[in-house]
Amino acid sequence: MCGNFYGIGVGPGDPELITVKATRILAAADVVIAPKTEKKEGSVALDIAKSYLKPDARIVYQVFTMRKGFADYPDGWEENARQIDEFLREGNEVAFLTLGDPMLYSTYIYVYRLLKKRGANIRTIPGVNSFAAIAAKVGVPIVEGDDVLSIIPATAPKEKIDRALDSADSVVLMKVYHNFDEIADILEQKGLADNSIMVSRCGLPDEEIITSVKERKNKPLNYLSTILARRGQKRE
Amino acid sequence: MCGNFYGIGVGPGDPELITVKATRILAAADVVIAPKTEKKEGSVALDIAKSYLKPDARIVYQVFTMRKGFADYPDGWEENARQIDEFLREGNEVAFLTLGDPMLYSTYIYVYRLLKKRGANIRTIPGVNSFAAIAAKVGVPIVEGDDVLSIIPATAPKEKIDRALDSADSVVLMKVYHNFDEIADILEQKGLADNSIMVSRCGLPDEEIITSVKERKNKPLNYLSTILARRGQKRE
Numbered sequence: 001m002c003g004n005f006y007g008i009g010v011g012p013g014d015p016e017l018i019t020v021k022a023t024r025i026l027a028a029a030d031v032v033i034a035p036k037t038e039k040k041e042g043s044v045a046l047d048i049a050k051s052y053l054k055p056d057a058r059i060v061y062q063v064f065t066m067r068k069g070f071a072d073y074p075d076g077w078e079e080n081a082r083q084i085d086e087f088l089r090e091g092n093e094v095a096f097l098t099l100g101d102p103m104l105y106s107t108y109i110y111v112y113r114l115l116k117k118r119g120a121n122i123r124t125i126p127g128v129n130s131f132a133a134i135a136a137k138v139g140v141p142i143v144e145g146d147d148v149l150s151i152i153p154a155t156a157p158k159e160k161i162d163r164a165l166d167s168a169d170s171v172v173l174m175k176v177y178h179n180f181d182e183i184a185d186i187l188e189q190k191g192l193a194d195n196s197i198m199v200s201r202c203g204l205p206d207e208e209i210i211t212s213v214k215e216r217k218n219k220p221l222n223y224l225s226t227i228l229a230r231r232g233q234k235r236e
Numbered sequence: 237m238c239g240n241f242y243g244i245g246v247g248p249g250d251p252e253l254i255t256v257k258a259t260r261i262l263a264a265a266d267v268v269i270a271p272k273t274e275k276k277e278g279s280v281a282l283d284i285a286k287s288y289l290k291p292d293a294r295i296v297y298q299v300f301t302m303r304k305g306f307a308d309y310p311d312g313w314e315e316n317a318r319q320i321d322e323f324l325r326e327g328n329e330v331a332f333l334t335l336g337d338p339m340l341y342s343t344y345i346y347v348y349r350l351l352k353k354r355g356a357n358i359r360t361i362p363g364v365n366s367f368a369a370i371a372a373k374v375g376v377p378i379v380e381g382d383d384v385l386s387i388i389p390a391t392a393p394k395e396k397i398d399r400a401l402d403s404a405d406s407v408v409l410m411k412v413y414h415n416f417d418e419i420a421d422i423l424e425q426k427g428l429a430d431n432s433i434m435v436s437r438c439g440l441p442d443e444e445i446i447t448s449v450k451e452r453k454n455k456p457l458n459y460l461s462t463i464l465a466r467r468g469q470k471r472e
């Protein structure tokens with residue numbers, strides 16, 4: 001009988017911010033897939049999950065090549081799905097780790113589609129998002145009452161970012177590492193710079209909290225960096 | 237010595253979708269505050285949390301009167317804060333329960349501010365949001381790549397909802413219970429009705445999944461109802 005495929009949101013970074021359900025499934029998983037990019041050694045998601053795994057779980061690193069604007073799946077993704085499918089057909093319970101929540105800007109979404117096409121029995125376990133962890137950590141409410149929240153990937157075209165910033169009361173800017181200086185300028189132009197706070201690697205040992213986006217410019221930034229900004233009120 | 241005040245996100249409904257950190261804090265809490273509205277008996281947040289509490293924890297229901305557009309705090313809120321402050325000064329560890337995530341549209345935000353003003357030692361524990369649980373449950377990715385997500389309270393003025401819907405690739409509509417028919421009409425006008433899915437009481441025993449918002453009109457709806465809609469693609 002085929003095993004089940006679980007997409008597990010391991011949460012934002014602090015290993016205690018994983019759900020009880022995720023720990024139960026991880027404790028029974030035969031194979032654990034830890035996605036990684038080509039450049040990086042190791043896997044943050046695996047660091048979070050590892051204390052919950054059963055001792056003899058097989059850990060498999062899979063490389064997911066990131067390419068902007070791909071029409072089809074980049075090289076190797078189909079091969080990763082095929083490998084997972086094989087584990088499932090051998091009867092293994094397979095857990096795929098994903099930082100934050102699986103259905104929000106994650107590699108898992110594409111893996112999910114490929115495995116669904118192959119007829120796998122899939123269950124997705126939601127996780128705590130980075131922006132929720134940041135708001136809790138710094139004591140800053142995200143939205144209240146009738147506020148509209150926009151969640152914006154900093155990788156989007158400038159016009160799209162502009163439009164989203166203008167139509168929301170509060171914004172979360174994700175993936176701000178590669179064009180942070182440009183994003184900081186936009187926030188300044190829109191009068192949002194003083195109402196912004198940025199956190200890198202929230203809940204991890206080398207977490208960094210940046211209260212002035214202006215002063216943080218021209219310095220390298222970690223991949224896991226998120227900005228919260230809110231219109232019309234200074235950060236509390 | 238004063239106790240600590242914890243704002244605990246208990247997650248969307250399924251008791252297993254609470255974080256490990258929340259369960260650890262709940263297991264040590266002396267006083268547990270379960271917020272409730274005037275109308276309702278019991279507390280969904282307490283139902284989720286109760287299996288994690290220590291047997292002799294003192295459970296205190298506090299009523300938070302909901303009033304739209306209040307400038308100051310509604311009657312009784314200051315008194316609730318005063319009562320919590322008293323528990324803290326007696327040395328109790330106090331946990332305040334909140335559905336979903338504490339920093340996203342929750343009563344906790346106001347309680348947090350009132351307690352902060354009183355000098356309480358506060359820690360907020362983030363939780364899984366309802367929309368993440370819904371997306372995982374129905375197997376529908378929320379956003380990917382450069383998509384912008386708008387999170388919109390259905391209680392907002394129509395022009396604000398319109399603007400937010402027009403500037404996003406994907407939307408989450410929260411608190412849709414009281415004006416659902418109007419929201420369903422707006423989604424239809426904007427060609428989003430066929431790309432929408434609604435879930436009421438996700439993860440609870442009486443969960444309802446509604447794949448056609450058109451057909452669901454003119455029937456009463458639960459308070460905990462959320463719509464996911466996505467531009468340009470039919471629901472998977």
